[in-house]
Amino acid sequence: MQKDPIHLTNHILGAGAKAGAVDVAAAASRNSVNGVSLPIVDPHSAEAFRRRSLCSFDQPGVVMTKLPQELEDSQHEFGSKLVVIMVGLPARGKSYLVKKLQRYLTWLQYDTKVFNVGNRRRTASKGDNKNGTSHSHAFFDPQNKAAKTIRDELALESLEELIAWLKQGGRVGIHDATNSSRERRKMLLNRLESEPNCRVLFIESICTDPVVLSHNISMKLSSPDYKGMDEKTARDDFRKRLENYERSYQTLGEDDEEDGIQYCKLINVGKKVIAYNIQGYLAGQCIFYLMNFNLSPRCIWLTRHGESVDNIVGKIGDAPLSAKGKKYGACLSRFIKQQRKENERSRRVEAEAGMAISPQREKTVAVWTSMLTRTKETVEEFDPKEYDIKHIRFLNEIYAGICEGLSYSQIEQLYPEEYEARRVSKLFYRYPGMGGESYLDVIQRLNPLIIELERMTSDLLIVTHRVVLRILLGYLMDIDRSKMPDMDVHLHTVYCVEPKPHGTVVRKFRWVEELDWFVEETVEK
Amino acid sequence: MQKDPIHLTNHILGAGAKAGAVDVAAAASRNSVNGVSLPIVDPHSAEAFRRRSLCSFDQPGVVMTKLPQELEDSQHEFGSKLVVIMVGLPARGKSYLVKKLQRYLTWLQYDTKVFNVGNRRRTASKGDNKNGTSHSHAFFDPQNKAAKTIRDELALESLEELIAWLKQGGRVGIHDATNSSRERRKMLLNRLESEPNCRVLFIESICTDPVVLSHNISMKLSSPDYKGMDEKTARDDFRKRLENYERSYQTLGEDDEEDGIQYCKLINVGKKVIAYNIQGYLAGQCIFYLMNFNLSPRCIWLTRHGESVDNIVGKIGDAPLSAKGKKYGACLSRFIKQQRKENERSRRVEAEAGMAISPQREKTVAVWTSMLTRTKETVEEFDPKEYDIKHIRFLNEIYAGICEGLSYSQIEQLYPEEYEARRVSKLFYRYPGMGGESYLDVIQRLNPLIIELERMTSDLLIVTHRVVLRILLGYLMDIDRSKMPDMDVHLHTVYCVEPKPHGTVVRKFRWVEELDWFVEETVEK
Incomplete structure (x- = not known):
């Protein structure tokens, strides 16, 4: 899945790298994750190592953790792993936030993937649900027990996919769905209890600004769910879908705090931010990023x-x-x-x-x-x-270190090995010499x-x-x-x-x- | 007041510096500050320049703003200026937060000073208030009109001192007091209305953790207010003082939001953080810092x-x-x-x-x-x-740039001017050559x-x-x-x-x- 896993490339990181040092991180072998107490493990075991690498200082390429020799072959198991669970009503800009966060984290070289439950619903319904009920507002009625079971199943399937992806070496998996009831969130947390190596961060998007809201709703009507439907019917259906969601909507709050989770609520595109119990390094970075963006038109x-x-x-x-x-x-x-x-x-x-x-x-x-x-x-x-x-x-x-001031052909002549190493992987290659980058x-x-x-x-x-x-x-x-x-x-x-x-x-x-x-x-x- | 003002030292910053470039910052000539609308000014005037330098990217020594030639002599007027107004009941760790924040900002080379109203009260009362009423709990009774006037005056005097200090070139002034009623905060904001070149950030500290609270109260009893008093009397008086404060305490909330201010609430040492309307670069840095610290005992x-x-x-x-x-x-x-x-x-x-x-x-x-x-x-x-x-x-x-690998005496021999420039100001001196720091x-x-x-x-x-x-x-x-x-x-x-x-x-x-x-x-x- 990872074509160029950073974990495996330290040997070409130049001056800073050595065998046994990888860019996973560690600081804490806490005995509680996501509010769930974990069995105490031997502090020298691989399991302890994995746990403490969950939420600690970890910047790909800049921070390298020295692994015990016997663990060097399982490097992809270490490093901060984060499950981001989105919360919020439809048309609150969740998917926009998610895309932005994915782009930022990927750029910082944390492998990040979005698992969108709505897309799964649409894909799932293509074959066995020809009358389209899985798209219409009735499907989102909290009283519709059969539909609710299907929706819960879809959410869990997405989570399974996400967990499997993290185990293969992914770093941040984002569960993109409304997850708007406490019951649903509890269900996801229960599944994650048996995954002590994933930290969970809930991010809720709340939007009360009528201008932004109406804009978001207009965008929703061009979603595949309303393909080929006239605007009035679509708007009407979407309004009813929203009402259904609102009936069972529970915002993140004191009840969730009792679960010992970490969460972040973004109100009106970062105008107000509430952060609770933020512990991991990576979670802190995510929140600082989300706190700082805005929607002003600009070039x-x-x-x-x-x-x-x-x-x-x-x-x-x-x-x-x-x-x-x-x-x-x-x-x-x-x-x-x-x-x-x-x-x-x-x-x-x-x-x-x-x-x-x-x-x-x-x-x-x-x-x-x-x-x-x-x-x-x-x-x-x-x-x-x-x-x-x-x-x-x-x-x-x-800064090109000892190659500074040389032309590329001079580098090839004077330092053929460096020239070759750089050619093989420009992204990871660090110029030799003090300060080389x-x-x-x-x-x-x-x-x-x-x-x-x-x-x-x-x-x-x-x-x-x-x-x-x-x-x-x-x-x-x-x-x-x-x-x-x-x-x-x-x-x-x-x-x-x-x-x-x-x-x-x-x-x-x-x-x-x-x-x-x-x-x-x-x-x- | 500033013995080594960074503004004036760009000429020795080496490769990066040139006349006319100073490390003040700018990005926004907003026409509203702290919720107060400002008169529109000529966008090319010094006033406009001053305003937009208020809340923008500004890292001493790393970011330099090019000033128009005619403004080069008034460099100390530019750059982000922040008034931090603390809010919170006594014994909520305000002074601890303040000291920490001051230390961090000073280290980042923003001149930062704390203006503590309690100290001013104690100093003021030494002469004219021999019966000590200005320390006892009665002084903090919201019904005690005379005392309230004195307390308001003391708060305003501290603010005046703070503003004067910012005008002389200071960057962050911290108003350290309880400021626990909305009326008091309004009073301070009103005074700041006529200072369009100061941004305001409210920081409230809330503590509901009984262990931390009882610890803080014990520490308070060793304050100068209780010097020479037996512990029981002191604890009793402090408890009454707290009650007086609690009677008029109004936490930062929706009412304050209407004023268009920016604020940050820290609940239980960063366990929960609420940030509202954060706009300036420097304000964002402060909050990220405060979000991240903890009180665990460690070495x-x-x-x-x-x-x-x-x-x-x-x-x-x-x-x-x-x-x-x-x-x-x-x-x-x-x-x-x-x-x-x-x-x-x-x-x-x-x-x-x-x-x-x-x-x-x-x-x-x-x-x-x-x-x-x-x-x-x-x-x-x-x-x-x-x-x-x-x-x-x-x-x-x-990284010593072209001096890398040389001994200090070799530097003196080969680059006598560099050696001298470094000797004059090691803090600001940047080693010459690409990448030199x-x-x-x-x-x-x-x-x-x-x-x-x-x-x-x-x-x-x-x-x-x-x-x-x-x-x-x-x-x-x-x-x-x-x-x-x-x-x-x-x-x-x-x-x-x-x-x-x-x-x-x-x-x-x-x-x-x-x-x-x-x-x-x-x-x-």
């Missing part, structure tokens, strides 16, 4: 610096811009100005049509560059009075920036470097980790990323020197 | 690696251990074993005496090293079955580790390097930033840090080679 433009003197000769180093590079920077400032005007226009139109689900609060555009000469020179034409310009060390290019190291240092990017509401231009740009696009465009390190990101090209409620819209603009302007190109992912 | 041992081959010749580099260094590592493992036994014994005694405020949950000891050879070799005698051993890249020594850079990369260290409940041994050890001790022992970079941290010395409710206990043990054992020494701070 994120990303580009590499203009051509530097080193680029011309194919060297890695901190050189100033060439004449062409400077020309690019000047055109970039005119281009962003024009883009801002277009955005203002289209947002005004959206707002007037009542389509904006969140007000556009800020007109300032932030500009982030690295601290290296070539990115700072690229934004020299941007006026600090108009733009909020920041130079941020985290955006510096990957791997892609994973760069992901970790960019993590606070991603949190900030999600938190802020203004438009943003990022001017950075090849590897950093690949990694940022990897997150924003949800690019598979196997493809991300080989992505073509050319000089003098601007990516324009717009996060929308239904997904991310990406456009790409190439600078044409002869025109001294940008031309839109198709985006391959 | 953190810290040491540098054993002597390396490079240490003998005074070079900077990644060398293996000398014979002496290996001997140290072996003795370290015996020493920690003995320390664990002692801890278990004393914790058992504390628990039996009913003095433990939090149960000891884990027996595993975590061992963290850097990813460099000399720290990994130092823990070679630690059995991964008994210890949870992690190698963490963040713990690597400061400053102390501030190292603080930033250690930040996730501090969060983890606060989150975990097990004992912990950290084996690291000179600069990283200084910075970690800087946090744990709350060492002044002017002293931290010059702290003596010798090889073959173990610091043992125990966070206790009333402060941190630090002990120091020096390895004596002839004895092959450790001898306790006095700690100078």
Whole structure:
């Protein structure tokens, strides 16, 4: 299932790696998990090791746990494993949250998978349920005992699938369903009691904002459940389905607290957050991420610096811009100005049509560059009075250790083994020498920036470097980790990323020197 | 007031710095702050710049904002400024939280100061209030109008002092008082309305755990208010004071939400956290920190690696251990074993005496090293079955850029200007060359580790390097930033840090080679 399991790749992690050290984690051999007391085990056993690795410090590639020799072959059993159980009425943005969380955790290199119960219901009903009752509101009536049994069965089947996947080496499994009654949640917890190696985190999404709610409901009507149905019938059915859910809905609260679980309630897209009993490292990361995002409409433009003197000769180093590079920077400032005007226009139109689900609060555009000469020179034409310009060390290019300042062909000549190791796996390869970095190291240092990017509401231009740009696009465009390190990101090209409620819209603009302007190109992912 | 203001030191930040770039931050020229609408200002004015720098990405030394030229002289006016207003009944651990938060933010290089209203009351009453009524429970009776006026005045005076301090360049001012009625909070908010350049964050501490509560009350009785009073009288008076407070106590809730404020409620030391409307970058950092700490009794041992081959010749580099260094590592493992036994014994005694405020949950000891050879070799005698051993890249020594591998006298010879710049300000000095770091850079990369260290409940041994050890001790022992970079941290010395409710206990043990054992020494701070 895991094509490039991080567990097995420490031997190519460079300076930091050694046999017997893997990136699983540990801190606590607690004797209670998910509120359930566990039998005491020999503290030196594999079982104890597995348990304490459940909720501890664990950042793929940056933290490595030294395993006892006899356990080295079962590395995939260790490390934090998290079962996220979603809670909430339909149309409360659960699946949106789930997708976002999956994208973030996957980017941080925790294998994450979503197990959606609604999809399972639709698949299951295709054969044996031709009259479609498993989609109509009657199916969701809490008094409909037969339907309830089917719904519970579907939820448990999804959970079984999730558990099996975690055992094969997955790290975070997300159970995406309404799970809106305490009875249902108890049922899932009961099943998980016999899985001491999974931590559980409940995440409930509550939405009381009428604008967001009505927007969500409109989106629901284009779901496969209502395919081919006219809008009025669909809306009517969905309203009844909601009422059925509401009749048995029990929000996470003091009763659940007695079960000793950990949970997080998100009210109105992070406006209010209630976190209870959060214990694991990974659970804390999830919640910090979810606390910080917002739905403001905005653009994120990303580009590499203009051509530097080193680029011309194919060297890695901190050189100033060439004449062409400077020309690019000047055109970039005119281009962003024009883009801002277009955005203002289209947002005004959206707002007037009542389509904006969140007000556009800020007109300032932030500009982030690295601290290296070539990115700072690229934004020299941007006026600090108009733009909020920041130079941020985290955006510096990957540091190539002893290969710094060499061209790739020089590396091949001088360090053929390093060249080969890098070729085999660019993602895990760490440049040799003090301070040398791997892609994973760069992901970790960019993590606070991603949190900030999600938190802020203004438009943003990022001017950075090849590897950093690949990694940022990897997150924003949800690019598979196997493809991300080989992505073509050319000089003098601007990516324009717009996060929308239904997904991310990406456009790409190439600078044409002869025109001294940008031309839109198709985006391959 | 600021002896070494970070704002003014960018010229020595090395590669990353240039004139006009300062480490203040910006992202949002929102037109409402703390729920108060502000007049629209010219978006290009200094005022607009000041406003948008209030709540945006801002990490001293890592993020630098480019200021318009005409504003460069008023740098201290910019950057996130936060007024933290504490809320909560007496004996709910407010001052403990405040001290912890101050220590963390100061370590992150945000100038932070606590303004304690109780201390002001005691000072004020010394002269004109000889009969001591301002300490006795009657003074806290909500019906006592005269006393209430005095208490409100004291609270406002503290706030004035806080605001004045922020204007002089301070970053986070903490108003440490009960502020337990909505009326009082409104009063403070009203005063802050005319300060559009301060963001407000309310932090309420609620404690319902009877063990923690009774512990806190016992500690209160040793407060200066009860000096010279017998325990029974003191306890009686304090109980009445509490009752008086409880009569007018209004927890933060929906009413306050209508004011558009941002707040965070901490219930039972982070067991449950409610965060509302959190907008600023800095506010988010505060809450993430407060969410993650715990009161479990534990030890953190810290040491540098054993002597390396490079240490003998005074070079900077990644060398293996000398014979002496290996001997140290072996003795370290015996020493920690003995320390664990002692801890278990004393914790058992504390628990039996009913003095433990939090149960000891884990027996595993975590061992963290850097990813460099000399720290990994130092823990070679630690059995991964008994210890949870992690190698963490963040713990690597400061990276010296082009000076890497040189001795200090070679640096002086080859790069006299660098040597001098470093001598003038070790804290801000960034080593030249790609990837070269400053102390501030190292603080930033250690930040996730501090969060983890606060989150975990097990004992912990950290084996690291000179600069990283200084910075970690800087946090744990709350060492002044002017002293931290010059702290003596010798090889073959173990610091043992125990966070206790009333402060941190630090002990120091020096390895004596002839004895092959450790001898306790006095700690100078």
